[in-house]
Amino acid sequence: MKLEELQRFLEQHEKCLILYARQWCNTPEDVVQEALMDLVRKQLDPMQNTAWVYTVVRNKAVSVARRSTKQKPMVGQDCEPWFEPNTGDAIDANAAQLHLQELDEPIREVLVLKLWSGLSFEEIAPLAQCSKSEAHRRYQQGLELLRKKMGLL
């Protein structure tokens, strides 16, 4: 692995990975840090192993959430903003976060992976532990639910 490859990967995926980890735990940066350290130690090409990194992040985030005795691993309790304040005619970031948090986890996971990480349904399916068609169905359902919740129907 070369430094430039790692930097390029970070530019593209760092924030998305943290958002993904945030779906389960309240220490997403730590989880992503550990996963990327694993990647470096194994000397894997980051761009060729994107799905692997997401899998490791997911496993670690779920594990952290399970170990947590202070609170349930529920995203609604995470007070950190998920998105940068928006500009122009973009969707309201706070509203988007609020309504995303209200969605069921399996649906929300697919939305996050598709919309912000840019993964294909083929890549999402093993992560979400479902078939490719089921991932697609969850995505469409999630979009519809979000649109309704945000009053955009």
Next chain:
Amino acid sequence: MNNDFENKLSALTPTSKSINRDALFFELGKQQKKPNRQVSAFLAGAIAASFPWFFLTQVQSQKIETSPSPSEPTVVLLEPAKSEPYSLLEYRKVFEATNDLPSLHYVEASTQVETLSDIQKEFSLYHQ
């Protein structure tokens, strides 16, 4: 309709505190270390010219090229003892001293380096 909604959603930028990239890059440097090298086929870094002490103390035999400008990094060859891997502690010292990781560029020599000419050729690819 859905497309427009998707586009607007995906335009939202996830926010986050950054991870510790310095630690990550340091780990990458460790992994790239080749302990069984002949003449430092592994290496190294670009180290700011404003830290000549490092050059003097750590680079004992080959000076590749020094930058005339203090603001430009200098590429150096780290020359460990023949029978020992390069001490990572020395890397750590540099990191702590410079506190300026962007000026450090890990470079992995892809071929065995035997002569000064080989080294110069190898590092000229990376010198900035």
